[in-house]
Amino acid sequence: xxxxxxxxxxxxxxxxxxxxxxxxxxxxxxxxxxxxxxxxxxxxxxxxxxxxxxxxxxxxxxxxxxxxxxxxxxxxxxxxxxxxxxxxxxxxxxxxxxxxxxxxxxxxxxxxxxxxxxxxxxxxxxxxxxxxxxxxxxxxxxxxxxxxxxxxxxxxxxxxxxxxxxxxxxxxxxxxxxxxxxxxxxxxxxxxxxxxxxxxxxxxxxxxxxxxxxxxxxxxxxxxxxxxxxxxxxxxxxxxxxxxxxxxxxxxxxxxxxxxxxxxxxxxx
Amino acid sequence: xxxxxxxxxxxxxxxxxxxxxxxxxxxxxxxxxxxxxxxxxxxxxxxxxxxxxxxxxxxxxxxxxxxxxxxxxxxxxxxxxxxxxxxxxxxxxxxxxxxxxxxxxxxxxxxxxxxxxxxxxxxxxxxxxxxxxxxxxxxxxxxxxxxxxxxxxxxxxxxxxxxxxxxxxxxxxxxxxxxxxxxxxxxxxxxxxxxxxxxxxxxxxxxxxxxxxxxxxxxxxxxxxxxxxxxxxxxxxxxxxxxxxxxxxxxxxxxxxxxxxxxxxxxxxxxx
Numbered sequence: 195x196x197x198x199x200x201x202x203x204x205x206x207x208x209x210x211x212x213x214x215x216x217x218x219x220x221x222x223x224x225x226x227x228x229x230x231x232x233x234x235x236x237x238x239x240x241x242x243x244x245x246x247x248x249x250x251x252x253x254x255x256x257x258x259x260x261x262x263x264x265x266x267x268x269x270x271x272x273x274x275x276x277x278x279x280x281x282x283x284x285x286x287x288x289x290x291x292x293x294x295x296x297x298x299x300x301x302x303x304x305x306x307x308x309x310x311x312x313x314x315x316x317x318x319x320x321x322x323x324x325x326x327x328x329x330x331x332x333x334x335x336x337x338x339x340x341x342x343x344x345x346x347x348x349x350x351x352x353x354x355x356x357x358x359x360x361x362x363x364x365x366x367x368x369x370x371x372x373x374x375x376x377x378x379x380x381x382x383x384x385x386x387x388x389x390x391x392x393x394x395x396x397x398x399x400x401x402x403x404x405x406x407x408x409x410x411x412x413x414x415x416x417x418x419x420x421x422x423x424x425x426x427x428x429x430x431x432x433x434x435x436x437x438x439x440x441x442x443x444x445x446x447x448x449x450x451x452x453x454x455x456x457x458x459x460x461x462x463x
Numbered sequence: 464x465x466x467x468x469x470x471x472x473x474x475x476x477x478x479x480x481x482x483x484x485x486x487x488x489x490x491x492x493x494x495x496x497x498x499x500x501x502x503x504x505x506x507x508x509x510x511x512x513x514x515x516x517x518x519x520x521x522x523x524x525x526x527x528x529x530x531x532x533x534x535x536x537x538x539x540x541x542x543x544x545x546x547x548x549x550x551x552x553x554x555x556x557x558x559x560x561x562x563x564x565x566x567x568x569x570x571x572x573x574x575x576x577x578x579x580x581x582x583x584x585x586x587x588x589x590x591x592x593x594x595x596x597x598x599x600x601x602x603x604x605x606x607x608x609x610x611x612x613x614x615x616x617x618x619x620x621x622x623x624x625x626x627x628x629x630x631x632x633x634x635x636x637x638x639x640x641x642x643x644x645x646x647x648x649x650x651x652x653x654x655x656x657x658x659x660x661x662x663x664x665x666x667x668x669x670x671x672x673x674x675x676x677x678x679x680x681x682x683x684x685x686x687x688x689x690x691x692x693x694x695x696x697x698x699x700x701x702x703x704x705x706x707x708x709x710x711x712x713x714x715x716x717x718x719x720x721x722x723x724x725x726x727x728x729x730x731x732x733x734x735x
Contacts, residue, residue: 233553233554233555236553236554237553237554239553239574240551240552240553240574241553314645318642318645318646318648318649318651319649321649321650321651322645322648322649322650324650325650326650327650330649330650330651331651332635332646332651409636410637410638410642411635411637411642411646411651412613412635412636412637412646412651412652413635414633414634414635414636418616418636421616421617422616422621422636424548425547425616425617425618426568426570426619426621426622427570427571428551428568428570428571428573428574428575429551429570429574430548430552
């Protein structure tokens, strides 16, 4: 080992020690100080009741299956719709100008409206027009509301991906004799979609939490189940249980998105 | 006419207030005033026009009568608004008494204090004319089982539906009365469970096609739904409030207020 390497190793060890000590100090301070707050006993009883946590957790987990199901059937529709809108906004053909207008209005409208309002409007409004069962189900129309909102976001993400592909790629494809359609299909989209995977992972994490908004129009998913327990037991612990379940899914998903983003950055640099 | 009755009632109560004495002295949030909380918005017939200060509506009238019984003049009563969650959160509360049709349950009683009940609410089934016209809806348990149910999450309606009705399809659950009504108008649910006064008002005023299918016999229920005033856990006011409520029950003042503000429910069939 050279003297320089030894020095650097020493420096690294020192940095690690300091980082460890300061983290430990913060944790110790929190653990020691928070329980000394005068209202700690009341807060602990309201939010961290172990007995209630254990009693309600299985039901919360069961309710979470519904969140996962809604998520699973929404995602393919969101991406199909998002891609269609992104392509509509990117057309160059003058005859298809109305399609571009439609794409722009769609994005402006559904990205601008709060998801909650859209869930109410579509979830209660459209069935209110007189649809018979089972076509007035809140599951169907709640899903439609989520797809409308999220496809508008995804469309913009995809469009930015498409526009980030250098013009030379398109020109090269034309020189090779590819049609405009084939250029998009075989040259632009494969590169564009790969480039926006990290951004779309973030959309999925956000969607995972917004699925809970469907509970506003009836379905008993995890947050609603936690709310029911809260009002019966007059205790907020079930929400903590729900948060734990959400974290079990969103933390790995976010880490995976970070990993993809780093990989993408390394590949480009 | 109502004002006359209210005035007479208030005078009667004010007379007995002197006898009760100032058992609440120094125990309220602000000395000399009694702070009540109600919902935001507060619903008819519990509070008329979302204005509890007027003393109009069952809970508003009970609040002022109780205040008088405890030795507070009407101008010493102030109002604030809370949600259910604010009422049960662990921090300090900004009300002395909170009344917004809170059902007394043993679990809730562990976290907050409840006064003696000021009203026993029969549970009633709200539905629509369309459901009635389609047939199959009848005030019998067998018919209720086959209906699609909706309930409000923050009430005790869900356990009642699950345990007593045991419907064949799982109920849908909503944030508030307005959403339940919207779902019913959209044809997503057939029936909803409310306390009887709320059900009657909703059917008569808020919905064009509403109907009250029937009521559960409160005498037959194992745990009748009783409304209590919510207080912070360990509130020093509880003894004083309970004493005043007992006096109001004894003197018939509470029954008078109930008769004035809550409709006679003679036409609603009992569910068999």
